[in-house]
Amino acid sequence: MGEVIHHGAFNGVTGSCHELFLSANDSVLIDCGLFQGEEAAGSGSSGSFESSGSAGAPEIGFSLANVRALIVTHCHIDHVGRIPYLLIAGFRGPIYCTRATAMLLPLVIEDALRLGLTRDKALIASVLELLQSLLVPVEYDAWTDLTKLIGADSGAGAAGAVGKNGPASLRLRLRQAGHILGSAYAEFDWPERSKALAATNTTDNTPADAAKADSYRIVFSGDIGCRNTPLLPDPTPLERADVLYLESTYGDRLHESRADREERLRGVIEHCVADGGAVLIPAFSIGRTQELLYEIEDIIATHGSFWPKITVILDSPMATAFTKLYQQLNDHWDAEALARNLAGRNPLDFSRLHVVESHADHEHIVNFLRTSGEPCIVIAASGMCAGGRMVNYLQALLPDPRTDVVFVGYQAEGTPGRDIQRYGPEGGYVELEGERITIRAGVHTLGGYSAHADQAELLDFVLQASHIGRVRLIHGAPSAQRALTHALRQHHITTP
Incomplete structure (x- = not known):
């Protein structure tokens, strides 16, 4: 009980998937994400639904x-992108998440299916129907009894009709992570385990003072957000953890303040804009796009000069859909x-915002900007320039010195975005959809x-x-994990 097998994002940043054993024969997965960039090579997370077969084992990669x-x-796709493979491999268990995530997740999976797996509308519809039937939305801060999962059939449905009854011996709580709308960190709590430890005076590789607590608790951080993130509440403070699996994406750096970044x-x-060209901002459809809109609206509302007249183009069907859901879920706003x-x-949704509705409109805008150099701000996916409509803008405008990215x-x-960052300032090139594009545009990083929270x-x-008993670092490059390990040990926090 408490053993963890990592199926992704252990010594890397993408493909988050961690298997927590509740007993010798019962486990739960925390996330099931897609590998991206260089981490995707050899991960077994590519291919199409049509070719994966009924078992799906080559895709999911573990039993x-x-x-x-x-x-x-x-x-986010690096936390949920393998869910279609999970379903085709036969998984039919409950999928626990927050209410906001339950609303956003089907859109993410539909997009992942269309872009990377299949364009068969009937198959997509059947996968989404199955996904919806398994979702179990839970409220923040409410304990959910998971006792029924121990000794359950692996085919158990979301209703949880099988399993043990009686007092809860295992419970789950999701708490605000402040990363994107609906994000949470997950607490697994064993009330009976601490009593057993106290009775037997055995640590079972557990921190010595765990038996003094009311329960034994393992926490998975998911992705912890920054404080003062637009639209989102700050992360809920962590109460305690006997073992904490902590993300370390930016464990080796500090972010500038929100006021500084907006400035x-x-x-x-x-x-x-003084250069006379377009400003291209590659952005993830969920979270980053909405933050940018929020802060650009604030700049437009509080500054003069050209700002009240500048056009902000949102050219991403997924980002548009998520933005509408963000507005519907405004009870989650800060x-x-x-x-x-x-x-x-x-x-x-402000007056200077132009949302591109059709692919024909997208092509018209790309061609117009290529020939006119009209100053504007374009926000589009994908955030790492690996696909989506942003690629068309980059192909058309990277060679133009009036453009800025x-x-x-x-x-x-291994992503085009990293290559543009690395080689753009020295006038290099980037490969986009098999085409070598010379970079003459300005390149900036904010x-x-x-x-993600900083160190x-x-x-x-x-x-x-x-x-805090022990901290195990996950979801970070080796250099970030080393830096955060050093910082934790300075505060006498035990890390492996």
């Missing part, structure tokens, strides 16, 4: 014999965003827009807890 349920911390965004765009809304400002998110090794915020997340 599902013991897996009773899936817990989804949030719906830098304004400065970079003003400089770019106090600042709600106050702006009450004051008559809609930070996600502004990166506001992590660019994984690190403060990360949706100081990760340390705060750990140190504010009343008890």
